[in-house]
Every structure is written in C-alpha cells, then in structure tokens.
Amino acid sequence: xxxxxxxxxxxxxxxxxxxxxxxxxxxxxxxxxxxxxxxxxxxxxxxxxxxxxxxxxxxxxxxxxxxxxxxxxxxxxxxxxxxxxxxxxxxxxxxxxxxxxxxxxxxxxxxxxxxxxxxxxxxxxxxxxxxxxxxxxxxxxxxxxxxxxxxxxxxxxxxxxxxxxxxxxxxxxxxxxxxxxxxxxxxxxxxxxxxxxxxxxxxxxxxxxxxxxxxxxxxxxxxxxxxxxxxxxxxxxxxxxxxxxxxxxxxxxxxxxxxxxxxxxxxxxxxxxxxxxxxxxxxxxxxxx
Ligand SMILES: [Zn+2]
Numbered sequence: 001x002x003x004x005x006x007x008x009x010x011x012x013x014x015x016x017x018x019x020x021x022x023x024x025x026x027x028x029x030x031x032x033x034x035x036x037x038x039x040x041x042x043x044x045x046x047x048x049x050x051x052x053x054x055x056x057x058x059x060x061x062x063x064x065x066x067x068x069x070x071x072x073x074x075x076x077x078x079x080x081x082x083x084x085x086x087x088x089x090x091x092x093x094x095x096x097x098x099x100x101x102x103x104x105x106x107x108x109x110x111x112x113x114x115x116x117x118x119x120x121x122x123x124x125x126x127x128x129x130x131x132x133x134x135x136x137x138x139x140x141x142x143x144x145x146x147x148x149x150x151x152x153x154x155x156x157x158x159x160x161x162x163x164x165x166x167x168x169x170x171x172x173x174x175x176x177x178x179x180x181x182x183x184x185x186x187x188x189x190x191x192x193x194x195x196x197x198x199x200x201x202x203x204x205x206x207x208x209x210x211x212x213x214x215x216x217x218x219x220x221x222x223x224x225x226x227x228x229x230x231x232x233x234x235x236x237x238x239x240x241x242x243x244x245x246x247x248x249x250x251x252x253x254x255x256x257x258x259x260x261x262x263x264x265x266x267x268x269x270x271x272x273x274x275x276x277x278x279x280x281x282x283x284x285x286x287x288x289x
C-alpha cells in the first residue's frame with residue numbers, strides 16, 4: 001500500500017508531531033522497523049555518533065585491523081573485557097518495550113536492528129533480525145565453534161587480573177574507551193576446542209552483513225507497508241540501503257531521531273524527539289489507551 005501524499009518527493013520543512021506519526025501508522029499499519037544505537041542510549045549504552053552523524057571518538061576496530069595484528073586483538077579484547085559487563089547488565093528501556101508492544105499489536109511483523117545488545121529480545125520482541133549480530137556470542141574463525149561471551153569473560157578475567165579494577169566508559173558494541181599503555185602482556189582468548197582465533201559474533205566495520213540476513217530483512221521490507229527508522233543516523237550502508245530500497249518500491253519512510261540522518265532527503269515524516277517517549281505514546285494511541 002502506498003500513499004501518494006506521503007511518497008518522499010517533498011523536502012521536510014516543518015517538524016512533525018506524534019499525531020502525524022500516529023496517522024502515518026494508521027495508513028501504513030505493517031511497518032518495517034529499523035533501529036539503531038539511539039534506541040539503547042536510555043539503557044546506559046552510549047551511541048557511536050553525535051547529532052550530526054559524526055564519530056564521537058575514534059571509529060570502532062575494522063575486521064582487517066582485528067585479523068591483521070595481535071596487538072590490535074589485544075587492544076580489542078582488553079577494551080571488551082572492561083566494557084562488556086555494562087552491556088551485559090543493561091536493561092531494556094521504554095523504547096524497546098513499546099516496540100515489543102507494537103509487534104504484539106501486529107504493527108511490526110519484523111524488527112531489524114543494527115544494535116548488538118540483545119535488548120529488543122529481552123523486552124519481548126520475537127521476530128528480530130540482528131543485522132550486525134549479537135554481542136552475547138563468540139565464534140572460532142578456524143573451527144566455527146560458538147561460545148557464549150559470558151564464558152569468554154571468565155577466561156579474560158582469569159588470564160588478565162591486572163585489568164580487573166580498571167573502569168572505563170563503555171561504547172555501544174561492548175567496547176570501552178580504555179587508555180592503557182602497555183597491553184603487550186594481555187592474553188587474548190583462544191578457542192577451547194582448537195586453539196584458533198576467536199571473534200565476537202558481530203559484524204565489524206569493513207565486514208559485510210551475511211547475505212541470508214540481508215535477504216531475510218529484504219523479504220520483510222517487501223511485506224511491509226512503510227518503513228519506520230528509530231534511533232539511527234543511518235550512516236552505515238548496511239541499514240541505509242533499506243531506505244533506498246523502500247524508496248524504489250514507493251514505500252514511505254518515517255524516522256524518530258534527535259539528529260540528522262543520512263536518509264533525511266528520503267523521509268516523508270520525521271519526529272525529532274526521544275525514541276522512548278515517542279514510541280510509548282504511539283503504542284498507546286494505536287491501542288486506544
Ligand atoms: Zn576452534
């Protein structure tokens with residue numbers, strides 16, 4: 001279903017309101033929802049980017065860096081050892097809860113997230129595609145064995161007690177902004193099955209989203225009436241492409257985001273307000289609360 005009045009041809013002039021968003025969902029009841037780091041900031045997990053979509057700090061590690069040098073893997077795992085507990089302890093917030101409620105009401109057949117924190121599932125969303133994987137898993141690049149991140153944390157802490165008392169500000173992927181000058185003695189975890197190289201089961205920068213995952217999300221987009229982006233600047237192509245594809249299909253795109261998004265020129269509607277308040281109010285209006 002398309003609505004000619006809402007096709008993304010006119011530039012956005014006026015800020016849109018919750019009522020506009022409510023009408024948008026009434027006209028396009030089956031949403032392809034795409035979420036990003038802005039959904040989880042209220043859970044204490046900081047985003048990567050500022051309101052203009054620029055990196056707040058140095059960009060995350062790339063796959064090439066991770067594979068290329070032991071020193072980079074030491075840096076990665078040291079920061080992860082310090083930062084992961086915060087992500088593991090984080091609780092879903094009002095935005096996650098509202099999206100689970102919208103799914104139960106039939107408005108979100110599939111939720112696609114760029115986040116790796118697992119908070120949508122913990123809030124009760126069932127049909128979730130984690131584009132960038134989940135931070136709760138670790139895989140061996142040599143034998144393929146999967147292990148839980150919690151198990152690896154025990155190994156990290158047992159092997160590197162000097163880092164146990166270090167605290168640092170965490171980042172969205174369980175990384176931490178750790179200043180540590182001598183990581184030469186840091187012991188990176190190895191596969192308990194084959195001794196091979198372990199990597200968290202997340203898509204690193206410089207790495208492609210696995211094709212089956214993209215295809216599953218693409219099918220969900222085909223079945224949707226419209227796109228709702230929540231809490232993402234869409235600066236990464238892996239999420240942005242769904243907006244491009246939606247536009248090609250003539251499906252309108254709405255966004256809830258406090259800052260600029262890469263898809264702003266494609267949007268039919270944009271609510272510049274916090275995700276938690278907006279989604280909670282939207283779920284209430286649609287339920288007739
Ligand atoms: Zn292995």
